[in-house]
Amino acid sequence: MGGTAAPAFDARTFLRTVPEEPGVYRMIGAEERVLYVGKAKNLKRRVSSYFQKTLSSPRIAMMVAQIERVDVTPTRSEAEALLLENNLIKSLAPRYNILFRDDKSYPYIELSADDFPRLAYHRGAFARGARYFGPFPNAWAVRESIHLLQKTFQLRTCENSVFQNRSRPCLLHQIKRCTAPCVGAIGHDAYAADVKLAARFLDGRASEVIDDLSARMHDAAERLAFEEAAACRDQVRVLQAVLHRQFVDSRKDEDVDILAAAEEGGVACVNIAMVRGGRHLGDRPQFPSNAAGCAADDALLAFVEQHYAVHPMPARLLVANPSAALRELLGELSDTPCALAAPRFAAEKAWLEMAHKNAQLAIQTRARDTGRSEQRLEALREALELPEPPRRIECFDISHTMGEATVASCVVCVDGAMKNAEYRRYNIAGITGGDDFAAMRQVLERRYGKVAAGEGLCPDLILIDGGKGQVSAARAILAEVGLESVAMVGVAKGEGRKPGLESLIFPDGREALHLEPSAAALHLIQEIRDEAHRFAITGHRARRAKARIGSRLEDIPGVGPSRRRNLLATFGGIDGVRNATVEDLCRVEGISAALAQRIHDQLRG
Structure with missing residues (x-):
């Protein structure tokens, strides 16, 4: 007898039990898979909207067709529902939620909590007591701002281990980028005053800083302290020049985020541009996952919810169409009021137009890069006679100096793009120094022994930086762990180690393959091989230096x-x-x- 089909979801009966309270709902599909997580001010009204005859998009209709159960969790407030929804989305990664990557990767400027605070570039978790300014759209914007602050306020940027052990001023003091608190060239109170000015500037109060510096300049001049007055004058000139260059027709010390969403060919992008203290710091495109077929407005709402849940909200937010849904969401996200508006003045219109154009360019660039990657992978499939283009490629290299401090690297390429987060290094021990074959056997055994045990992903293609010996050693290990069916190729250097003359060595004894220097498949192999070599030699040098340091002191x-x-x-x-x-x-x-x-x-x- 055939299996009994699962009963269809009875929405009408279920909706009678749903309360009219704020909360979170979860759409559950086959095999208890969570399809979607959402929040609602009124659970009954929101969940009912999914079971109307007319739905907002084909994407939502596809999701509703898969629902087998809906779970609801009432909460005491909308704010509580928002927090719970965010936690569930991060932990469950539902298929139909539009997901942006973790925004904690945005860089910040840090003023440390030391007696003489340090000015530093920062990513990651915040330290207690330190002050953080940002986020900034990219690392370049942070470094440019730090350079400006060094030039203007001359705060220290050195690590504490260096600061605490200086016996004379460093080069930065000599070129007037640091006041050298490390050797007592500036007192605690004077340095604290500079820190206060820098913090006010980073808070977007540049005009106040210029006014204070101007007052200090006039006071110093009246006291005939002309060197102090000249220093204040130079600081004012630097700040005025920067503000004049970056205001872009705006004369306000304002913090504004400009959000523009675009969608082309089923790909959505949200671009965020940041203005701090009237200075346009650049923009950053964000591509969501699970967003096939979603509209640009839906992607914008998802970005706002996820971004401002973990980052401070600016005083103003500029978008092309300030919708009621967006206003309601901003009200839920923060108690601090945020002025949501469409651009009115020439500068604001220019900001939004630039942000929207950059979103469209980012989509086009991604499409072009994706197409290029597909072409290279297809060329590699043809060259190596593989049944399918290799979506995941792993490459291994060995690095040592006369057998000392041997390190093996494994780099990963997925869909034609290098995945740095999945790179791994292996310290090789217990072998005869300089035995590359033994080193290759050890790293492959450590890497693919786990895969054979069900841990980690199995690649479609393995590249070995080496010739027949290394390939033979690799083949033996793969056979031992039951992965001999995985495609593998050795990349042997050509005469004079010149790029383009490499030989591709096959483990099955086939004649070595020599591709044309202009071949797309060879270029991809070279790119992955060179990255494996770079990663291995960097690790080897660090291990060798550490070993030599220890031995010198010992x-x-x-x-x-x-x-x-x-x-x-x-x-x-x-x-x-x-x-x-x-x-x-x-x-x-x-x-x-x-x-x-x-x-x-x-x-x-």
């Missing part, structure tokens, strides 16, 4: 593990220890004058 009589650890921590590494004076070394716990002299002589000998 060779000094009287420097045991505890003293070595204190030295490296105090001076921020072996270079700091090497550059320290005997007097500096004596200040480290456990280092006597005689031992300090011995360390100084041996490291500089």
